[in-house]
Amino acid sequence: MIKGHVALVTGAGSGLGAATARHLASLGATVACIDLTEGAAAAVAADIGGLALGADVSDAAAVEAAFDRLLEKLGVPRVVVSCAGIGTAARILPRDGSLTIGAFERTLRVNLLGTYTVMSVAARAIAAAEPLDGDGARGVIINTASIAYEDGQIGQAAYSASKGGVASMTLPASRELARFGIRVMTIAPGLFETSMSAGLPDDVRAEILKAVPFPSRMGDANEFARLVQCIVENPMLNGSVIRLDAAARMPIK
């Protein structure tokens, strides 16, 4: 379902998404790269002979328009990987007494609604495509949560809620889309070396790394991409959330 097929990666302009787009291309897929930062998506797409699409995944109309262009240019993607997301630091009761409801809403809109929107638009197209094998497989959708969905730290209520929603969608989505031959899986990464984690203060990063048993280091984005490949290539992986975290359990803050 990779070599000779079309794949779609959101958040492909950076980090885990960019590594995944590159890896799928190296395995013979033609990859559409969606990102809010179209220039970043274009740089990756240019490197891998793919298609760059600028879209805000929290904007359903923008996602549909991007997907229409994808269908026109490349055809139906059989592998869809949602990496687009934001890391939000927002306490419920910040010291300045402000309310952080706007930060919560934005985080949920991008990380949860955006993931649902891409999954919905993609599933509609994949369900109408021809089956690829004797099982009747038509495609696989891989979403990205975070170990924060289970080990959320102080200041991560919004982020953890958004990732908890992504994780919780996995089983019902896989159950519903099974009849169309579409698998749904979620990866919950620990701490990986990307632009997003670069925003971690050094003391916070050091505390998190102390809680990473082995290998006690930040993950490499290519290690995330290799798990995507494993999921695509193993048809028995469906409806599950896989923690990719070196046995990490994040500390309280």
Ligand SMILES: NC(=O)c1ccc[n+]([C@@H]2O[C@H](COP(=O)([O-])OP(=O)(O)OC[C@H]3O[C@@H](n4cnc5c(N)ncnc54)[C@H](O)[C@@H]3O)[C@@H](O)[C@H]2O)c1
């Ligand atoms: N890096 C980590 O340690 C880590 C750990 C756990 C989970 N994650 C998750 O992995 C995913 C990828 O994160 P990353 O570390 O590669 O971050 P990153 O910031 O390097 O890449 C995220 C990409 O998503 C894009 N994006 C953000 N909002 C968007 C939107 N509304 N529409 C379209 N594109 C949008 C950004 O422009 C960026 O290119 C995110 O969902 C993140 O929450 C990351």
Ligand SMILES: C[C@]12CC(=O)[C@H]3[C@@H](CCC4=CC(=O)CC[C@@]43C)[C@@H]1CC[C@@H]2C(=O)CO
């Ligand atoms: C998202 C994640 C954990 C966090 O909450 C941080 C984020 C990087 C930017 C941040 C700086 C802070 O001072 C507060 C925390 C946070 C929002 C981290 C990037 C990846 C981390 C993750 O998801 C671990 O699984």
